Amino acid sequence: MIFDLLEAFNENSLVLYLFVIGIACAAGGIPPMIERNRRRGIENQLPGLLESLSDAVGAGRGLQEAMLEQGRNTPGILGKLLTETLESSHASSFDAALSAFASKTRSSQVQRVVVLIDTAMEQDAPLQNILSDLAMDYERLNDLMNKRETELAGRGILIILFVCIGLPVLIAFIVGLFAPAASGFQIANFNSTFSTFFALASATGALVSGRMMGRARDMLWWIPLWMSTSMLLYLGAVKMIGG
Amino acid sequence: MRKLDEKKEILYVIRTLDVLMSSGVGLEAALHTIGKGGYGIISSDFSSLMKKLSSGKSRGLEFEVKALMNKAESEGYRRLLNTMYTNLTQNTDLIETLRKQGKRMEEDRNESVNKYIEELGGVPETLLSIGMIGPIILAIVGLVPQILGDGAEAIIGSIDQGLINSIVNGGLMFTLIGMMLIGLKAHTKDPGL
Numbered sequence: 001m002i003f004d005l006l007e008a009f010n011e012n013s014l015v016l017y018l019f020v021i022g023i024a025c026a027a028g029g030i031p032p033m034i035e036r037n038r039r040r041g042i043e044n045q046l047p048g049l050l051e052s053l054s055d056a057v058g059a060g061r062g063l064q065e066a067m068l069e070q071g072r073n074t075p076g077i078l079g080k081l082l083t084e085t086l087e088s089s090h091a092s093s094f095d096a097a098l099s100a101f102a103s104k105t106r107s108s109q110v111q112r113v114v115v116l117i118d119t120a121m122e123q124d125a126p127l128q129n130i131l132s133d134l135a136m137d138y139e140r141l142n143d144l145m146n147k148r149e150t151e152l153a154g155r156g157i158l159i160i161l162f163v164c165i166g167l168p169v170l171i172a173f174i175v176g177l178f179a180p181a182a183s184g185f186q187i188a189n190f191n192s193t194f195s196t197f198f199a200l201a202s203a204t205g206a207l208v209s210g211r212m213m214g215r216a217r218d219m220l221w222w223i224p225l226w227m228s229t230s231m232l233l234y235l236g237a238v239k240m241i242g243g
Numbered sequence: 244m245r246k247l248d249e250k251k252e253i254l255y256v257i258r259t260l261d262v263l264m265s266s267g268v269g270l271e272a273a274l275h276t277i278g279k280g281g282y283g284i285i286s287s288d289f290s291s292l293m294k295k296l297s298s299g300k301s302r303g304l305e306f307e308v309k310a311l312m313n314k315a316e317s318e319g320y321r322r323l324l325n326t327m328y329t330n331l332t333q334n335t336d337l338i339e340t341l342r343k344q345g346k347r348m349e350e351d352r353n354e355s356v357n358k359y360i361e362e363l364g365g366v367p368e369t370l371l372s373i374g375m376i377g378p379i380i381l382a383i384v385g386l387v388p389q390i391l392g393d394g395a396e397a398i399i400g401s402i403d404q405g406l407i408n409s410i411v412n413g414g415l416m417f418t419l420i421g422m423m424l425i426g427l428k429a430h431t432k433d434p435g436l
Binding site: 108115151197 | 359386412430
């Protein structure tokens with residue numbers, strides 16, 4: 001059945017190539033999504049951790065001791081990474097352990113915070129105030145990032161639904177109804193031109209949707225799949241309706 | 244692209260300068276720390292500034308900062324450089340000014356994110372409208388000779404299929420460019436979070 005279905009699109013080899021490339025690329029698109037979720041999870045926990053550290057330092061504890069304690073108390077991946085790194089750094093210095101922790105999180109927010117803490121320690125700066133300021137700064141930043149993501153995610157999905165699915169099906173319906181191939185209309189060239197247009201329009205739509213949410217690079221992996229989907233939908237619907 | 248990078252990094256740079264200088268680090272050493280990396284385009288600017296200073300060919304930090312002001316594209320970065328320049332030439336209270344600037348910049352960032360969300364509200368519908376109207380009209384144009392058959396020649400004279408194909412292709416290309424231009428708004432107006 002699958003081969004019969006693929007046979008139906010033999011005249012449009014581009015769609016078949018794109019479909020195969022699309023499936024392969026989709027597999028490449030999953031790891032960035034997982035990584036992003038992990039990173040955002042860490043970044044959303046960061047202000048809470050900084051605030052607790054500020055309180056602990058204010059109560060007279062050393063930063064290392066406070067970090068180890070807060071790491072144990074913080075649920076999720078941030079606490080786990082912090083505890084793991086500090087506990088495993090028996091022979092190395094605290095600075096080295098902090099740097100290792102920052103690079104393990106793979107988050108630019110955490111790395112910036114660690115650099116600042118490191119510099120503040122070197123300069124004997126008031127850590128309590130710095131940690132509290134950083135907590136507030138990053139809380140506001142994460143709130144904004146989350147707001148942008150939640151408000152624009154719906155619109156991004158709408159663009160993909162409209163441009164990659166709605167548009168090809170709508171035009172296929174019109175073409176299939178008014179110029180059916182079964183009635184002798186010569187629409188092979190016409191279909192080829194329009195399916196290419198839908199593929200390019202889908203690529204544009206998917207890229208715009210990704211850019212809106214600030215993840216255009218991650219979206220690049222999904223573009224071939226959306227291009228082939230819109231082509232398949234158009235060509236399939238024209239065949240189904242117009243014969 | 245440079246403007247977007249500057250907007251993205253400037254608030255972090257101000258916060259770092261604030262922490263460094265509040266804890267007693269001098270301006271030159273603070274610039275050197277930022278120049279070591281982590282702040283994108285601003286790090287590379289400060290790094291090249293420090294290289295010029297250490298090569299001995301520079302006329303001094305204030306001249307290099309002033310030269311950077313001509314290179315800066317975003318308002319926030321230019322303002323920061325101006326503050327540093329004023330501090331170098333007139334010995335102003337840099338830390339206090341940095342705090343005020345950071346606060347103001349944060350308010351600007353909040354505003355620009357809200358504006359961005361608002362402005363992109365209509366993009367899905369606009370993309371669908373343009374993507375729909377163009378192909379519907381062009382589909383009719385492309386199929387007219389076949390739909391009308393011999394009657395078409397009686398109405399509009401002899402029809403060159405090649406010309407019709409060119410019109411359809413050109414029209415679709417324009418539609419695509421229109422969609423890209425609408426989508427470009429998502430990139431150019433990015434608040435740089």
